[in-house]
Amino acid sequence: MLAALDDLAIQRAKTGDLEALEQVYRAYEGVVYTLARRICRTAEDAEDVLQETFLEVCRSIGRFRGTEPGSLTAWIKRVAASKALMRVRREKYREADDLSDGDEVLGRRDPDVALQLDLEEALGRLSDRSRTVVWLHDVEGYTHEDIAELMGMTVSFSKSQLARAHSRLRGWLGREPV
Amino acid sequence: MMHCTMDDLIALRDGEGSREAQRHLAECAACRAEFESLHQRGAALKALPALRPPRERWSAVRAEIEGARRRRRRGVFAWGSLVAAAAAVGVIGVQAARLRSAADASAADLRALVEQSQRLEEALRAYDPTSRVLNGRAASAVAEIEDRIAVIDLGLAEAQSGGASRAELLELWRQRVQLMDELVRVHVTRAAYVGL
Numbered sequence: 001m002l003a004a005l006d007d008l009a010i011q012r013a014k015t016g017d018l019e020a021l022e023q024v025y026r027a028y029e030g031v032v033y034t035l036a037r038r039i040c041r042t043a044e045d046a047e048d049v050l051q052e053t054f055l056e057v058c059r060s061i062g063r064f065r066g067t068e069p070g071s072l073t074a075w076i077k078r079v080a081a082s083k084a085l086m087r088v089r090r091e092k093y094r095e096a097d098d099l100s101d102g103d104e105v106l107g108r109r110d111p112d113v114a115l116q117l118d119l120e121e122a123l124g125r126l127s128d129r130s131r132t133v134v135w136l137h138d139v140e141g142y143t144h145e146d147i148a149e150l151m152g153m154t155v156s157f158s159k160s161q162l163a164r165a166h167s168r169l170r171g172w173l174g175r176e177p178v
Numbered sequence: 179m180m181h182c183t184m185d186d187l188i189a190l191r192d193g194e195g196s197r198e199a200q201r202h203l204a205e206c207a208a209c210r211a212e213f214e215s216l217h218q219r220g221a222a223l224k225a226l227p228a229l230r231p232p233r234e235r236w237s238a239v240r241a242e243i244e245g246a247r248r249r250r251r252r253g254v255f256a257w258g259s260l261v262a263a264a265a266a267v268g269v270i271g272v273q274a275a276r277l278r279s280a281a282d283a284s285a286a287d288l289r290a291l292v293e294q295s296q297r298l299e300e301a302l303r304a305y306d307p308t309s310r311v312l313n314g315r316a317a318s319a320v321a322e323i324e325d326r327i328a329v330i331d332l333g334l335a336e337a338q339s340g341g342a343s344r345a346e347l348l349e350l351w352r353q354r355v356q357l358m359d360e361l362v363r364v365h366v367t368r369a370a371y372v373g374l
Contacts, residue, residue, distance in 0.1 A: 018240060018243065018244075021240075021243070022236055022240070025236050025239065026236070029230075029231055029235070029236075030228050030229065030230055030231075031228070033229055033230065033231040034228045034229040037229050043232060046231070047231055047232070047233060047235060050231055050235050051235045051238055051239055054235070054236075054239045055239055055242055055243070058239065058243050059243075119219075119222050119223065119226065120226065123223075134223070135223070138220045138223050138224070139223050139224050139226075159185065159188075160185075162188055163183070163184040163185045163188055164184075166184050166187075166188065166216060166219065167184045169219055170184075170212075170215065170216075170219070173219070
C-alpha cells in the first residue's frame with residue numbers, strides 16, 4: 001500500500017529537497033523491497049537493491065517527466081526491477097533447476113503426490129529467471145515485451161519462462177495453490 | 179485437439195489464445211480445471227503480502243547523497259581554500275615586508291582580495307546552498323561559475339608554484355572575487371542571468 005505522496009512533495013523531491021526525497025522513500029520502500037525480494041534470492045540482496053534503487057531515484061528524479069497517474073510508481077518499480085536483475089546477474093546465482101528441464105521433471109511427477117509447498121516457498125524454488133518473469137508478468141503486469149527488454153532476452157524466452165514457471169508451481173503446489 | 183499446454187492456457191488467460199484452444203477449452207473439463215487453477219495461482223501470487231524491509235535504509239541513502247553533494251562542493255572550494263590559505267601565508271610575509279617597501283601597496287591589495295574571497299566563501303557556506311532549491315537556469319549558471327572558479331584556482335596554484343608576479347596574482351584573485359560574488363548572488367537571488 002502506497003503512503004500518500006502529494007504533487008508538491010514530488011516537485012520538491014525533483015529539486016533535491018532531502019525531506020521530500022525521504023517522503024518518496026517512505027511511500028515506496030515497501031513496494032520496492034517487495035519487488036526486490038521476489039526477484040533476489042536473499043533478504044540482504046533485496047535490502048541492497050532497495051538502497052541502490054533509491055540512490056538512483058534521488059539522483060534521477062529531477063529528470064523524471066512523467067505526469068500520468070501512476071507514472072512515478074511505474075518508473076520507480078522499473079528502476080527497482082533493473083537493479084534487482086543486475087544484482088542477480090552480478091551474484092551469478094546458480095540456476096539449479098535449469099540443469100534439469102522442468103517440464104520433464106513435472107512430467108515424471110505424479111500430480112497427486114505433488115510437494116505441498118506453500119506459494120512463497122515454491123516461488124523461492126524457481127530459477128531466478130523463471131521467478132522474475134512470473135512475478136513481473138503475473139503480479140506487476142509487465143508485458144512480455146517489457147520483460148524481454150528489461151532482461152535482455154527475447155519475447156519468446158519470456159513466454160517460455162512463464163509457462164515453465166507455472167508448470168513447476170503447479171507440480172509443487174498441486175492444482176490448488178496453498 | 180490434444181489437451182491444452184501451459185503455453186496455451188496462459189495465452190488464453192492473457193487474451194491471446196487461438197480459436198482452436200478456445201474451442202477445446204469449452205469442450206474439455208480437465209483443461210477448464212487447469213485453466214481455473216492457473217487463474218487461482220495468479221490470484222494467489224497477487225495476494226501474497228507486501229514485505230517490509232527488515233532494516234532502516236533511508237539514513238544510508240541520505241548519507242550517500244549528502245556525501246556526494248559535499249564532494250561536489252569540495253571539488254570547487256577545496257582548491258580555493260587551499261590556495262587562499264597558501265596565499266594568506268604569503269601575505270603574512272608580505273605584510274612584514276610592507277614596512278620596508280613602498281611597493282607593498284599591492285601586497286595590501288592582494289591580502290584584501292584573499293580576505294574578500296574567504297568572506298564570500300564563508301557567506302556561501304553559511305547560506306548552505308545545498309539545502310535550497312534552484313531553478314534549472316540558476317543551477318546551470320551556478321555550474322558554469324563553479325567551473326570558472328575551478329579554472330582560476332588552477333591558475334592560482336600554478337602561479338604560486340611558478341613564482342608569478344604580484345600583478346598576475348592580483349589579477350587572478352580579482353577574477354576569483356568577482357566570480358565568488360556572482361556565485362553568492364546567483365544562489366541568494368536565484369537569478370538565472372548574472373552577466374555570463
